[in-house]
Amino acid sequence: MQTSGTLTGLDILVVEDDDDTRFFITTVLEMDGATVI
Secondary structure, three states, X not given: XXXXXXXXXXXXXXXXXXXXXXXXXXHHHHHOXXXXX
């Protein structure tokens, strides 16, 4: 997976009760370099 690095170094907490939505948000953020908790 190649990242653009815009969010590199950021830790982001994702709070979402829908599994599919949480997976999508996490995937997008990680692709941009964030660490998602």
